[in-house]
Amino acid sequence: xxxxxxxxxxxxxxxxxxxxxxxxxxxxxxxxxxxxxxxxxxxxxxxxxxxxxxxxxxxxxxxxxxxxxxxxxxxxxxxxxxxxxxxxxxxxxxxxxxxxxxxxxxxxxxxxxxxxxxxxxxxxxxxxxxxxxxxxxxxxxxxxxxxxxxxxxxxxxxxxxxxxxxxxxxxxxx
Amino acid sequence: xxxxxxxxxxxxxxxxxxxxxxxxxxxxxxxxxxxxxxxxxxxxxxxxxxxxxxxxxxxxxxxxxxxxxxxxxxxxxxxxxxxxxxxxxxxxxxxxxxxxxxxxxxxxxxxxxxxxxxxxxxxxxxxxxxxxxxxxxxxxxxxxxxxxxxxxxxxxxxxxxxxxxxxxxxxxxx
DNA sequence: ACCGGTGGTTCACGGGCGTGTAACAGGCGG
DNA sequence: CCGCCTGTTACACGCCCGTGAACCACCGGT
Numbered sequence: 001x002x003x004x005x006x007x008x009x010x011x012x013x014x015x016x017x018x019x020x021x022x023x024x025x026x027x028x029x030x031x032x033x034x035x036x037x038x039x040x041x042x043x044x045x046x047x048x049x050x051x052x053x054x055x056x057x058x059x060x061x062x063x064x065x066x067x068x069x070x071x072x073x074x075x076x077x078x079x080x081x082x083x084x085x086x087x088x089x090x091x092x093x094x095x096x097x098x099x100x101x102x103x104x105x106x107x108x109x110x111x112x113x114x115x116x117x118x119x120x121x122x123x124x125x126x127x128x129x130x131x132x133x134x135x136x137x138x139x140x141x142x143x144x145x146x147x148x149x150x151x152x153x154x155x156x157x158x159x160x161x162x163x164x165x166x167x168x169x170x171x172x173x174x
Numbered sequence: 175x176x177x178x179x180x181x182x183x184x185x186x187x188x189x190x191x192x193x194x195x196x197x198x199x200x201x202x203x204x205x206x207x208x209x210x211x212x213x214x215x216x217x218x219x220x221x222x223x224x225x226x227x228x229x230x231x232x233x234x235x236x237x238x239x240x241x242x243x244x245x246x247x248x249x250x251x252x253x254x255x256x257x258x259x260x261x262x263x264x265x266x267x268x269x270x271x272x273x274x275x276x277x278x279x280x281x282x283x284x285x286x287x288x289x290x291x292x293x294x295x296x297x298x299x300x301x302x303x304x305x306x307x308x309x310x311x312x313x314x315x316x317x318x319x320x321x322x323x324x325x326x327x328x329x330x331x332x333x334x335x336x337x338x339x340x341x342x343x344x345x346x347x348x
Numbered sequence: 349a350c351c352g353g354t355g356g357t358t359c360a361c362g363g364g365c366g367t368g369t370a371a372c373a374g375g376c377g378g
Numbered sequence: 379c380c381g382c383c384t385g386t387t388a389c390a391c392g393c394c395c396g397t398g399a400a401c402c403a404c405c406g407g408t
Contacts, residue, residue: 047240048238048240048241048243048244049244050244050247050248051248054228054252060237060238060241063234064222064234066221066222067222067234069222070222070223070224073224074224074225078228105382105383105384106383106384107383107384108383121264121266121268122264122266122267122268138384138385138386139385139386139387140386140387141367141368141386141387142384142385142386144366144367144368144369145368145369145384145385145386146384146385147367147368148367148368148369149383149384151368162277163277163366163367163368164266164267164268164277165277165279165280165366165367165393165394166280166365166366166394167266167267167277168266170268170277172275279393279394279395280394280395281394281395282394299355312395312396312397313396313397313398314397314398315356315357315397315398316395316396316397318355318356318357318358319357319358319359319395319396319397320395320396321356321357322356322357322358323394323395325357337355337356337357339355339356339403339404340354340355
């Protein structure tokens, strides 16, 4: 279905704003100053568009509605990236990352604590061991096993534990 | 003038690469790993496109040539912004460059250290050898092999090691 | 133009070992 | 009693890195 009138478009959410150009130039200015992610629908007769930042994209009318949705998705992803989510681990062992969350087992939570605290940096295996087993860790690779379980718990979260050989582990966006 | 055949398009420079999709999917993969800024020309019948990073944009054919030029300009500006980053190597062997990062192997990290410290300048092979093998390097081409491995590790980072014949190597933005 | 030397790149191989994981068993709480 | 959490063992995988060898590009000498 071809789109000529932007008012007929229903985006997936209301975070990304559609704006006509050049008709709604003043509204575009306002959205820019408020740093709202926006998709500019350029009139068929107008000059090519030049976005001012990475939260702005454009498409020339007429266009397929599916194409508009695709660009809205891209803008939404960029806005999410820009907002720089960081993981957070509460006392109740709830690990949150953006809109995702999961309940950790006690041992997993103790392991995750230094990883979250030093998000993006390497945590040594000895630090992990001390955090996970304050009384001294029981056997050789129980740490690795717990790490594996924590990894599995993070599946689908956008977080991942990456290993730095002979240095330790990093918690990072995957 | 409407554009249906991308081979007829002459971009302003040759830094941003035009690629047809889905016809040239494999070439697109290669450009992505090389972190080359690219404009994807989506066939009229194909599904909407979803860029994987900010150095990728797309437009559906047929389109006005002026629109293609506008998107190429945007990509070029983004690439220029991205090229202002400088790499950083922490002692936990994490090499960071903008939002990209990778964990280096021990020998790779020793090699990378002088290259990062003198980013953009030539480092002699003897300096590299001293940095990589403080005890004296083991055999003839172990240095070259490690350099090759380090090169491969940098794929997709936007960094590259270039050789200056009989002078040494340079670490630079690719 | 032919040729050998040098410098540089890449491949395959193999040993060593750090790391991941399946499987099983005990324990604790609901 | 059942389910989840935890520890332990054993094993397999994959990474790291040195080595040898083939290959290519370039340069200088005859």
